[in-house]
Amino acid sequence: xxxxxxxxxxxxxxxxxxxxxxxxxxxxxxxxxxxxxxxxxxxxxxxxxxxxxxxxxxxxxxxxxxxxxxxxxxxxxxxxxxxxxxxxxxxxxxxxxxxxxxxxxxxxxxxxxxxxxxxxxxxxxxxxxxxxxxxxxxxxxxxxxxxxxxxxxxxxxxxxxxxxxxxxxxxxxxxxxxxxxxxxxxxxxxxxxxxxxxxxxxxxxxxxxxxxxxxxxxxxxxxxxxxxxxxxxxxxxxxxxxxxxxxxxxxxxxxxxxxxxxxxxxxxxxxxxxxxxxxxxxxxxxxxxxxxxxxxxxxxxxxxxxxxxxxxxxxxxxxxxxxx
Amino acid sequence: xxxxxxxxxxxxxxxxxxxxxxxxxxxxxxxxxxxxxxxxxxxxxxxxxxxxxxxxxxxxxxxxxxxxxxxxxxxxxxxxxxxxxxxxxxxxxxxxxxxxxxxxxxxxxxxxxxxxxxxxxxxxxxxxxxxxxxxxxxxxxxxxxxxxxxxxxxxxxxxxxxxxxxxxxxxxxxxxxxxxxxxxxxxxxxxxxxxxxxxxxxxxxxxxxxxxxxxxxxxxxxxxxxxxxxxxxxxxxxxxxxxxxxxxxxxxxxxxxxxxxxxxxxxxxxxxxxxxxxxxxxxxxxxxxxxxxxxxxxxxxxxxxxxxxxxxxxxxxxxxxxx
Numbered sequence: 123x124x125x126x127x128x129x130x131x132x133x134x135x136x137x138x139x140x141x142x143x144x145x146x147x148x149x150x151x152x153x154x155x156x157x158x159x160x161x162x163x164x165x166x167x168x169x170x171x172x173x174x175x176x177x178x179x180x181x182x183x184x185x186x187x188x189x190x191x192x193x194x195x196x197x198x199x200x201x202x203x204x205x206x207x208x209x210x211x212x213x214x215x216x217x218x219x220x221x222x223x224x225x226x227x228x229x230x231x232x233x234x235x236x237x238x239x240x241x242x243x244x245x246x247x248x249x250x251x252x253x254x255x256x257x258x259x260x261x262x263x264x265x266x267x268x269x270x271x272x273x274x275x276x277x278x279x280x281x282x283x284x285x286x287x288x289x290x291x292x293x294x295x296x297x298x299x300x301x302x303x304x305x306x307x308x309x310x311x312x313x314x315x316x317x318x319x320x321x322x323x324x325x326x327x328x329x330x331x332x333x334x335x336x337x338x339x340x341x342x343x344x345x346x347x348x349x350x351x352x353x354x355x356x357x358x359x360x361x362x363x364x365x366x367x368x369x370x371x372x373x374x375x376x377x378x379x380x381x382x383x384x385x386x387x388x389x390x391x392x393x394x395x396x397x398x399x400x401x402x403x404x405x406x407x408x409x410x411x412x413x414x415x416x417x418x419x420x421x422x423x424x425x426x427x428x429x430x431x432x433x434x435x436x437x438x439x440x441x442x443x444x445x446x
Numbered sequence: 447x448x449x450x451x452x453x454x455x456x457x458x459x460x461x462x463x464x465x466x467x468x469x470x471x472x473x474x475x476x477x478x479x480x481x482x483x484x485x486x487x488x489x490x491x492x493x494x495x496x497x498x499x500x501x502x503x504x505x506x507x508x509x510x511x512x513x514x515x516x517x518x519x520x521x522x523x524x525x526x527x528x529x530x531x532x533x534x535x536x537x538x539x540x541x542x543x544x545x546x547x548x549x550x551x552x553x554x555x556x557x558x559x560x561x562x563x564x565x566x567x568x569x570x571x572x573x574x575x576x577x578x579x580x581x582x583x584x585x586x587x588x589x590x591x592x593x594x595x596x597x598x599x600x601x602x603x604x605x606x607x608x609x610x611x612x613x614x615x616x617x618x619x620x621x622x623x624x625x626x627x628x629x630x631x632x633x634x635x636x637x638x639x640x641x642x643x644x645x646x647x648x649x650x651x652x653x654x655x656x657x658x659x660x661x662x663x664x665x666x667x668x669x670x671x672x673x674x675x676x677x678x679x680x681x682x683x684x685x686x687x688x689x690x691x692x693x694x695x696x697x698x699x700x701x702x703x704x705x706x707x708x709x710x711x712x713x714x715x716x717x718x719x720x721x722x723x724x725x726x727x728x729x730x731x732x733x734x735x736x737x738x739x740x741x742x743x744x745x746x747x748x749x750x751x752x753x754x755x756x757x758x759x760x761x762x763x764x765x766x767x768x769x
Contacts, residue, residue, distance in 0.1 A: 214550065225550075227549075237536055247512055251519045254514065277509075278506050280506065443551035
């Protein structure tokens with residue numbers, strides 16, 4: 123697929139924002155600067171970015187516990203995300219949600235979700251709302267290989283298929299559900315094969331190739347927008363970091379996967395791959411790449427100082443936003 | 447005023463609210479046919495886009511109601527029997543109930559869940575349970591238990607307009623109960639108890655289908671010279687604490703009748719409230735009349751033994767009154 127330079131640069135910037143954000147919060151978390159726990163998407167940037175690049179502003183997404191990448195790719199601001207991770211009142215959810223629950227309705231981000239498979243029926247419902255209101259907005263639903271073993275996967279794909287809902291189901295298959303290899307607990311090698319059971323298209327996508335993800339998602343989005351129903355895309359990818367940042371402290375190193383496997387996947391880094399293709403291919407200059415990296419660093423630094431200097435919530439806010 | 451039964455009241459409330467707001471729609475198991483009558487004819491009025499039969503797939507369609515609500519619509523989501531909520535606990539308790547709060551107030555969650563509950567005569571434990579207690583400890587939900595047609599209509603209409611998730615529990619045994627319902631846009635606020643019968647000797651708090659039983663019991667108790675005040679809280683969340691404490695302050699004695707179980711039930715919750723905030727008002731122990739702590743059995747004599755009835759209410763009140 124021939125993608126214009128503006129879009130390429132936009133997607134590259136988005137991948138850089140994710141990579142830098144995730145790397146930084148890993149370090150901040152390990153330095154005990156962030157409460158709770160964080161699930162990182164380093165290595166999985168291309169699937170989030172390629173999918174969201176194929177969406178309009180009014181399209182919606184649902185995300186997962188490993189959701190920072192999706193939120194950033196859909197346009198989330200680093201400063202409000204960072205402030206939320208710090209538990210500050212200036213964060214996206216005023217400190218009520220944290221890493222796994224960031225929401226920005228103005229950007230069509232219906233939320234990350236702490237429950238594996240939790241976002242699937244919500245995405246079907248979001249797509250249903252588009253039908254009810256007569257809009258042609260599409261909802262992209264991110265979930266992992268682990269969620270494809272949840273009952274909500276079956277129920278949501280069936281519901282979306284019978285009602286021809288405008289939703290694109292995006293399985294980011296990173297090969298592990300928490301600390302368990304997916305092949306040990308999953309009846310099929312390819313999650314996309316399950317689409318057949320719902321009478322909808324299922325497709326394997328190279329999840330580390332942002333242009334490929336963008337192209338396949340664009341087709342699925344067009345299909346959804348035309349009222350032809352859902353598609354299941356399976357982005358094959360890998361998370362470089364553990365299930366949860368800092369896990370080595372309680373499970374040790376290489377407890378469930380080998381260094382060799384991790385290193386092999388690092389050679390397929392979506393960002394390096396992009397640079398190799400488009401800088402060596404002379405479509406984008408090294409200077410443009412360096413400029414984006416530098417600007418993202420500055421944006422991230424600003425986000426961190428914003429988060430650090432923001433006030434914590436007042437304890438009296440504990441009863442805000444819910445009736446008692 | 448028109449004489450209307452409980453089931454017709456549900457139908458009227460949904461029809462009026464769907465007429466009023468085009469973002470309102472109905473989904474659930476067999477809502478097109480409406481096997482018990484509550485949703486019958488709505489497809490013909492509102493069309494297939496807004497009246498949707500779902501698969502028997504509670505997690506899927508209850509979760510879809512959550513997504514549809516967050517994306518700007520106002521779903522009325524029917525779960526055929528309240529015990530089926532167990533199949534969608536995550537969607538109700540982790541998603542619908544929490545997302546407004548967790549998103550710092552960004553999410554609106556205007557969902558009305560409706561479900562049949564209660565002992566129906568031989569439906570056995572998986573279709574007879576009173577499950578609202580299971581939701582009492584989940585902040586973010588409102589719980590409505592109408593006891594008659596007028597309240598059913600007025601409370602359901604209010605629930606549909608609420609921007610929070612509301613579960614309306616419809617007791618299957620009340621379906622044919624008839625009552626005059628005021629004409630026009632009849633709304634009953636959530637959180638306002640109803641004194642069904644004023645009295646000065648004892649407060650009888652009754653929930654849902656226990657209200658008609660309590661009214662009959664009160665008539666018989668009156669013949670013994672016991673003047674019973676029957677209070678129907680109408681909604682468990684929000685709970686009209688003031689009305690309860692005012693009534694207990696007047697009578698100084700209280701019995702709570704509920705078809706739910708004794709342990710951890712709605713009656714326990716109300717009893718704790720009275721003990722904590724109204725201890726000095728009491729001249730005797732708080733008494734509860736509830737279902738036994740057994741799964742609701744199938745065989746009619748067993749079901750009858752498990753479920754509180756008029757006789758048990760009367761016996762409990764008499765005992766409390768020293769008779």
